[in-house]
Amino acid sequence: MNRYYWILGGFAALVALLAIGLGLNPRDVPSPLVGKPAPTFNLPILATPDKTFGPGDLQGKVWLLNVWASWCVSCRAEHPILVDFSKKVDVPLIGLNYKEVRGDGGFDMNKMSPEEEKKLAFQRANTWLKQHGDPYKLTVMDLDGRVGIDYGVYGVPETYVIDKAGVIRMKHTGPINPDVLGNKIMPLLAELNK
Amino acid sequence: MKLRSLSLAFVFATFLGSTAAIASSTTEAALAADPVAEKRLQSLSEELRCLVCQNQNIADSNAELAQDLRREIRGMIQAGKTDKEIIDFMVTRYGDFVLYRPPVKGITLLLWGGPIALLLLGLFALQRYLRQRARRMAEDRPLSAAETGRADALLNEGDTK
Numbered sequence: 001m002n003r004y005y006w007i008l009g010g011f012a013a014l015v016a017l018l019a020i021g022l023g024l025n026p027r028d029v030p031s032p033l034v035g036k037p038a039p040t041f042n043l044p045i046l047a048t049p050d051k052t053f054g055p056g057d058l059q060g061k062v063w064l065l066n067v068w069a070s071w072c073v074s075c076r077a078e079h080p081i082l083v084d085f086s087k088k089v090d091v092p093l094i095g096l097n098y099k100e101v102r103g104d105g106g107f108d109m110n111k112m113s114p115e116e117e118k119k120l121a122f123q124r125a126n127t128w129l130k131q132h133g134d135p136y137k138l139t140v141m142d143l144d145g146r147v148g149i150d151y152g153v154y155g156v157p158e159t160y161v162i163d164k165a166g167v168i169r170m171k172h173t174g175p176i177n178p179d180v181l182g183n184k185i186m187p188l189l190a191e192l193n194k
Numbered sequence: 195m196k197l198r199s200l201s202l203a204f205v206f207a208t209f210l211g212s213t214a215a216i217a218s219s220t221t222e223a224a225l226a227a228d229p230v231a232e233k234r235l236q237s238l239s240e241e242l243r244c245l246v247c248q249n250q251n252i253a254d255s256n257a258e259l260a261q262d263l264r265r266e267i268r269g270m271i272q273a274g275k276t277d278k279e280i281i282d283f284m285v286t287r288y289g290d291f292v293l294y295r296p297p298v299k300g301i302t303l304l305l306w307g308g309p310i311a312l313l314l315l316g317l318f319a320l321q322r323y324l325r326q327r328a329r330r331m332a333e334d335r336p337l338s339a340a341e342t343g344r345a346d347a348l349l350n351e352g353d354t355k
Contacts, residue, residue, distance in 0.1 A: 026248060032289040103258060145262050152287040154245035154259055 031152055031171040038065070038162045039150035043140035046097065046125055049118075053094070053140050055166055062192045063092040064185075065160040066136070067148065070128035071104040072156040078175035079132050085181065086135035091189055095139030097125050098148045098156050117143060161185060163192045231271045238267055238277060242284055243292045251294065 033039075038055045045051050055065075066082060068075040086093055100121035101107055109117070121143055129139070142148055151160065154173075161170040170188055172180055236253055242263070244255035252260045252267075263284070270280050281293070290296040298306050337345065 029245065029291045030289055032286060036286075099258070105258070145258075149262060149266060149287060152289075154288065 025174075027155060027173055029154075029173070031168075031173075033152055033160075033168050034171055036168060037166050038160065038168050039147070041140075041142075041147040041150065043096075043142055043147060046095075046122060046129075046139040046141055049122060049141075053138060055162065058092060058094070058162070059166055060164050061092060062164055062189060063094060063162050065094050065096055065151075065162060067096045067098050067151070067153050067156050067158040068139075069098050069100050069103055069156055070124050071100075071106075072098075074175040075157045076132065078157055078177070079135070081176050081178065081181060082135040083133040089186075089189070091193075092137045093135055095136035096147065096151075097121070097139050097141050098153060099142065099145040100125050102144065103156070159185075161188055161192070231268070234271055234277070235264065235267055238280055239264055241281070241294055243294055245288055245292065 040055055042052045042054045045053050068079075082093065101112070101117045101124070102109055112120075118141075121141060125139065125141065129136075140147075145153075151158075152171075157175055159172045159176055160168050163169050169192060170184065172185070176185070239252035239260075240254075242252045244250045244252050244257055244260040244263075246257035246259050247255050250257075250260075252263050266283075267280055270283065275283075284292050290302065296302045296305065
């Protein structure tokens with residue numbers, strides 16, 4: 001009789017282990033960038049393409065970097081939350097438009113010149129923000145995704161919290177939901193702005 | 195009718211698959227002039243996990259990001275970077291998770307040691323079981339005369355009734 005309890009116990013332990021494993025989010029890969037300085041970049045601004053922006057421009061401020069693209073379906077889900085956030089909270093929200101044209105998958109990039117890509121990307125990004133509202137202080141355009149690689153972007157949308165010293169303090173992969181915003185991002189922002 | 199639409203779908207899928215393969219091979223072939231560099235790219239990207247489709251490596255995956263990363267690795271090979279520098283580049287951005295063979299350290303100890311620990315546990319259990327069985331078998335002695343008599347009495351009880 002005793003040994004059957006052992007087997008049952010072992011089975012229960014296995015079920016518990018698998019249940020925990022199923023509950024974890026495989027996309028939630030810990031970013032090695034948390035605690036490191038935000039990688040620098042210099043990218044054209046969507047509203048003023050002849051001007052550029054880099055993380056150094058916000059030195060001394062706590063700010064958010066949100067990676068988005070018009071082809072990204074989950075971005076649409078989180079966008080109203082960002083619009084609402086930008087109206088209520090006085091923290092600069094910077095948009096990083098990631099591979100607006102290349103990431104879409106609907107274009108043959110071999111047949112498109114860099115100028116055409118740039119024009120189309122700016123046009124698409126502007127249209128999207130007009131349609132869904134623009135929560136960003138400004139958006140920079142990462143056409144080829146090179147800056148995205150430096151930030152370890154692997155699934156749009158992604159959001160980074162960057163502190164006054166320019167260090168990444170948090171990374172959230174996937175759409176922001178009210179829970180993440182209220183229970184993780186807002187407390188962190190309050191703490192960093194103290 | 196159903197069979198026909200099925201086979202049509204199959205033909206269509208094969209066609210799509212083959213055109214996609216041709217498209218990606220021509221773009222990659224244009225970049226791949228140096229066979230030595232290409233071999234390094236291949237072996238490096240087989241060691242790296244694609245974060246979009248996590249059970250594929252960068253060499254096998256056709257995800258956008260895997261293509262970008264292959265391009266990035268190719269650029270670094272051309273720039274004369276060592277394999278270690280290239281692997282470090284990936285790890286600083288995506289963490290140990292990109293490595294199919296993560297380094298042994300605190301957080302990965304269970305990962306590396308787990309199978310060995312389970313094996314040892316199994317061997318221990320097996321040894322215990324075998325010892326117990328040997329002891330039980332040693333205790334298996336023939337019945338004494340009194341016990342045989344009692345067993346016979348019990349067995350015959352049913353017959354008399």
